[in-house]
Amino acid sequence: MTKFIIITGGVLSGLGKGVVTSSLGKLLKARGFSVTSIKIDPYLNCDAGTMNPFEHGEVFVLKDGTEVDLDLGNYERFLDTDLIGKDNITTGKVYRTVIEKERAGDYLGKTVQIIPHITDEINRRIWEVAEETEVDIVLIELGGTVGDIESMPFLEAVRQLHMDVGEEENNALFIHTTLVPVLDVVGEQKTKPTQHSVKALREIGIEPDVVVGRSKNKLEESTKKKISLFCDVPEKAVISSPNAKSIYRVPLILQKEGLTECVMEGLNLSEVLEQKEDLSVEKVHRMDEWKGFLERFENPTSKIDIALVGKYCDLEDAYVSHEQALNHCRAKTKTKINIKYLESEDLEGKDCSEKHLGDVDGLLIPGGFGDRGVEGKIDALNYARKNDLPTLAICLGFQLSVVEFARNVLGYDEAHSYEFDEKTPDPVIHLLPMQRGIDQMGGTMRLGAEEIEIKEGTKVHEIYGSTEINERHRHRYEVNLDYKDELESHGMVFSAQSPNGKRMEMLELEDHPFFIGCQFHPEFQSRPMKPAPLFLEFVNSMLEQDDGESG
Numbered sequence: 001m002t003k004f005i006i007i008t009g010g011v012l013s014g015l016g017k018g019v020v021t022s023s024l025g026k027l028l029k030a031r032g033f034s035v036t037s038i039k040i041d042p043y044l045n046c047d048a049g050t051m052n053p054f055e056h057g058e059v060f061v062l063k064d065g066t067e068v069d070l071d072l073g074n075y076e077r078f079l080d081t082d083l084i085g086k087d088n089i090t091t092g093k094v095y096r097t098v099i100e101k102e103r104a105g106d107y108l109g110k111t112v113q114i115i116p117h118i119t120d121e122i123n124r125r126i127w128e129v130a131e132e133t134e135v136d137i138v139l140i141e142l143g144g145t146v147g148d149i150e151s152m153p154f155l156e157a158v159r160q161l162h163m164d165v166g167e168e169e170n171n172a173l174f175i176h177t178t179l180v181p182v183l184d185v186v187g188e189q190k191t192k193p194t195q196h197s198v199k200a201l202r203e204i205g206i207e208p209d210v211v212v213g214r215s216k217n218k219l220e221e222s223t224k225k226k227i228s229l230f231c232d233v234p235e236k237a238v239i240s241s242p243n244a245k246s247i248y249r250v251p252l253i254l255q256k257e258g259l260t261e262c263v264m265e266g267l268n269l270s271e272v273l274e275q276k277e278d279l280s281v282e283k284v285h286r287m288d289e290w291k292g293f294l295e296r297f298e299n300p301t302s303k304i305d306i307a308l309v310g311k312y313c314d315l316e317d318a319y320v321s322h323e324q325a326l327n328h329c330r331a332k333t334k335t336k337i338n339i340k341y342l343e344s345e346d347l348e349g350k351d352c353s354e355k356h357l358g359d360v361d362g363l364l365i366p367g368g369f370g371d372r373g374v375e376g377k378i379d380a381l382n383y384a385r386k387n388d389l390p391t392l393a394i395c396l397g398f399q400l401s402v403v404e405f406a407r408n409v410l411g412y413d414e415a416h417s418y419e420f421d422e423k424t425p426d427p428v429i430h431l432l433p434m435q436r437g438i439d440q441m442g443g444t445m446r447l448g449a450e451e452i453e454i455k456e457g458t459k460v461h462e463i464y465g466s467t468e469i470n471e472r473h474r475h476r477y478e479v480n481l482d483y484k485d486e487l488e489s490h491g492m493v494f495s496a497q498s499p500n501g502k503r504m505e506m507l508e509l510e511d512h513p514f515f516i517g518c519q520f521h522p523e524f525q526s527r528p529m530k531p532a533p534l535f536l537e538f539v540n541s542m543l544e545q546d547d548g549e550s551g
């Protein structure tokens with residue numbers, strides 16, 4: 001029997017509910033349970049693919065090509081697992097199914113309503129994940145805040161789920177994450193917002209079993225007592241989650257606060273453990289490895305500076321997977337990696353690149369869409385190519401490396417990507433053939449993990465140590481094969497391609513210490529204990545250069 005943990009949020013959005021969920025998943029996995037997680041996003045979009053990173057942060061891509069909220073990236077990284085599209089439920093997906101069924105006549109004669117039709121569809125999707133994965137525990141994080149109109153059908157659905165799986169049998173547990181603010185004037189931790197949001201939950205029939213109080217500092221004993229009394233949860237089920245130095249500390253903080261015990265007790269999980277055969281200590285993945293990771297992460301012995309030239313730099317969440325991939329490298333190499341976020345528009349113009357990139361150790365160009373700032377990225381790539389600056393250029397970055405090379409090495413002054421200039425005489429980057437005739441925007445790019453073949457003897461062959469890899473994609477344009485031979489004859493090596501040889505997947509420059517571009521997104525598959533190979537070698541190449549200079 002699958003058990004469910006439902007995590008809701010109160011008072012404010014952006015409390016780090018996703019990190020609490022991922023951390024709890026990590027702790028439960030470390031105890032030997034199989035775990036998966038579902039993220040519910042109450043917005044009407046079917047998926048996150050059509051949302052602007054400025055508004056919503058990075059769009060994460062799962063291996064099956066579903067474009068999702070960045071929280072699922074955190075789940076994958078913390079749980080070291082690959083999720084699929086079904087693990088993300090949005091209002092758009094739910095309503096679309098119900099409306100399609102209504103049109104097909106599945107509810108013939110009935111009035112189709114939010115309760116029971118929408119709520120049933122929500123629960124059908126939750127059960128589908130539980131049954132297909134057959135895990136011990138499904139974590140369900142409900143996005144948004146209790147009280148939001150959009151969240152209502154989901155709260156009602158999980159209330160029913162709780163009732164259906166049997167209250168007495170301890171098969172479902174509610175965790176409510178709220179904010180415990182401090183008013184500067186008095187310096188006292190205030191519990192009223194928590195009381196109000198728990199009250200709102202109880203009005204709809206949900207009684208939280210655990211309250212996680214997010215606060216600047218640890219919750220004081222008196223604060224815990226108050227929350228316990230007013231919210232009707234035992235004192236030991238009031239968990240303090242103060243601001244942490246890094247998200248990687250959160251699992252250990254929550255463990256120390258007794259969250260795992262609370263959940264074990266609340267769901268009767270020791271019974272589940274007893275039924276597990278062959279659960280030897282060695283088989284159980286304890287937290288030691290994680291602690292080792294944290295120890296290396298928190299005690300760097302060297303330092304490098306990387307310029308990330310992007311378009312959404314004002315919102316750090318827009319590049320969260322890049323940042324995390326670099327964090328994984330930080331722990332592996334014990335190197336403090338300082339990311340200098342640069343708006344690509346600021347690099348447009350004479351000598352701008354020199355000014356901004358003159359003092360960094362490496363250049364990272366992430367993916368992107370739209371023509372704003374494109375010339376700044378091209379200038380930055382030009383500077384990095386000529387000045388031996390280690391460079392990792394991802395997706396749009398990869399495409400613009402080809403544009404830069406075509407303009408400045410092949411001498412095609414007006415070369416461009418068809419995405420930005422449909423009239424260019426040299427469209428070195430053009431539309432993917434399968435994209436022709438597609439006019440719908442949602443979920444129509446080349447998306448998800450695909451096989452890639454690496455050429456032997458290339459730098460990336462050495463990096464990956466394999467000729468066959470699998471990486472995730474998200475793009476509409478690609479290298480125009482008409483220019484391939486000419487680019488290659490001038491020193492640009494296409495070191496990886498699709499198995500049919502039609503899609504160029506990676507490039508590297510001969511005569512450069514580290515200049516690698518990739519059409520796919522290596523950042524999506526980076527994990528704390530397994531940094532993405534391209535990121536890791538990018539970092540290593542900077543460290544080598546540093547050594548060379550100081551030595």
Ligand code: GLN
Nearest residue numbers: 367368395396475476477
């Ligand atoms: N805009 C480019 C394309 O669609 C690059 C996409 C990306 O960087 N993710 O091909």
